[in-house]
Amino acid sequence: MTEIRLHNTKTRSKQVFTPIDPKDVRMYLCGPTVYDRAHLGNARPVVVFDVLYRLLRLVYGEECVTYVRNFTDVDDKINATAKARKDAGAPGTLEDLIHERTQETIAWYHEDMDALGAMRPDREPRATAYIGAMIAMIERLILAGHAYAREGHVLFRVRSYSDYGKLSGRTVDDMIAGARVEVAPFKEDPMDFVLWKPSDADLPGWDSPWGRGRPGWHIECSAMSYELLGDTFDIHGGGIDLQFPHHENEIAQSCCAHPEGSFANYWVHNEMLQVEGKKMSKSLGNFFTVRDLLNKGVPGEVIRFVFMQTHYTRPMDWTAEKAQQAEGVLRKWRALTGDVTPAAEPAPAVIAALSDDLNTAGAIAELHALTGDPALLKASAQMLGLLLDEMGDWAAAPEADLSAHADRLAALRTAAMANKDFAPVDAFKAALVAAGVEVRMSKAGVELLPGAGFDAALLPALG
RNA sequence: GGCGGGUUGGCGGAGAGGUUACGCAGCGGAUUGCAAAUCCGUGAAGACCGGUUCGAUUCCGGUACCCGCCUCCA
DSSP, rough: OOOOEEEEEETTEEEEOOOTTSEEEEEEEOOOOTTTOOOOOHHHHHHHHHHHHHHHHHOOOOEEEEEEEOOOOHHHHHHHHHHHHHHOSSOHHHHHHHHHHHHHHHHHHHHHHHHHHOOOOSSSBBBGGHHHHHHHHHHHHHHSSSSEEEEEEEEEEGGGGGTTTTTOOOOOOHHHHHOOOOOTTTSSSSSEEEEEEEEEESSSSSSOOSSEEEEEEHHHHHHHHHHHHSSSEEEEEEEEGIIIIIIIHHHHHHHHOTTTTTTEEEEEOOOOOOEEEEEEOOTTOOOHHHHHHTTTOHHHHHHHHHHHHHHHTTTEEEEHHHHHHHHHHHHHHHHHHTTOOSSSSSHHHHHHHHHHHHOHHHHHHHTTTTTOOHHHHHHHHHHHHHHHHHHOOOGGGOOOOEEEEEHOOOOOOHHHHHHHHOOOHHHHHHHHHHHTTEEETTTEEEEEETTTTGGGOOOOOOO
């Protein structure tokens, strides 16, 4: 069996991956808050963990891997959008409008991530469907002395969990020193975080032993992973920005509510995305969504390829130049493998690269070495979620019958060869090139191919 | 202030204590009326200062610079 090694944030080292049960490998990824279109940074973990999912399925068997990615559909930004719609006169209750908003955002998310060649996880639980499980977990925490209710809130008692801070390598006292935590009079300790908070009439809420309210952000992942994967599972993933406080809090909640388990054995974090060397942010004006890129004509496959050229533990810089280069490579490979039947197995070198902590850049380097064997190239690329049949429309040559132009060019060339005046044939060729046609003239004849920027309207007249 | 990551050839970007990464671009050649495409070949690196070692870009320490998190932004 292929040995997979992963960088485990928990131990800060690359470790051999040993599943709890090779017949049931379980992975949880923190998914999006569904308040709007996913931006490009949201797509990075999706692609990273899609590659890991594909690798696990290959190594352990397709039926032996369970991949869970949640939708956070309880959020103030969602509430704000719904409220704005209601204030603008939209029909339905606030809850209806919230549901409407999250439904449409989830549909967008699926569209956009599908375009990147990301497989859908096995389970995509919505937080709102697990409120009961969250309340049950909070009650367990209170019972065990790890949480306390105050003024309609429930807070996690950080000092009650001695391992708090272990994942992110900090201690509670360190953090108090930096002290950028919300101070609330009802907190026993400034580091204590919210498990449950009260909702007023303008906010969505659920009945609970502590009154009508809504869950804090961290509890949903603890509750859903417990319900779907159990008290101990294999891999927990997400962006490195989630390491603290989100994942730290998840660990505290899960381990205190279910001390019989050990929660996630391997923590895998992807580094952040930058755009042209800078952090993507609205204030810098370099903020854009996956949909923006797709609409600009950047194929999802190109985005995926660019992502995969950088190791997931390194910051990834998105640049227009990389996208252009990636497109060129993919175009070439697609032309090479177009109607080829993929080999039965991907190349061992590609699997070896992936198995070494998801070395996608190394895997792509191996693909370059396979151009002499299109069937193997195709099988290997498809294992990585590239060169898939369903995502190749962008690379198809535009349909155009250029035979009349080819004949004309051939005639002009024949004449030029005879009278040594190449000006007319050069002019005609230049016009074709300007229309996006690739012109190939050899001693065998003339071949015209519609290229990437082909525009039939620009074709030269035949007269 | 606390914690963590990074610095590789013109550009992007990996692995490995000693042997060609790879891709793009460049250069030379074949081919072409000229090109394009294709094929063949090729130069080019490891922020800085020390240490360990027969030997370090790869291990250790320090310096500089960059970046992320500590603000429910992946």
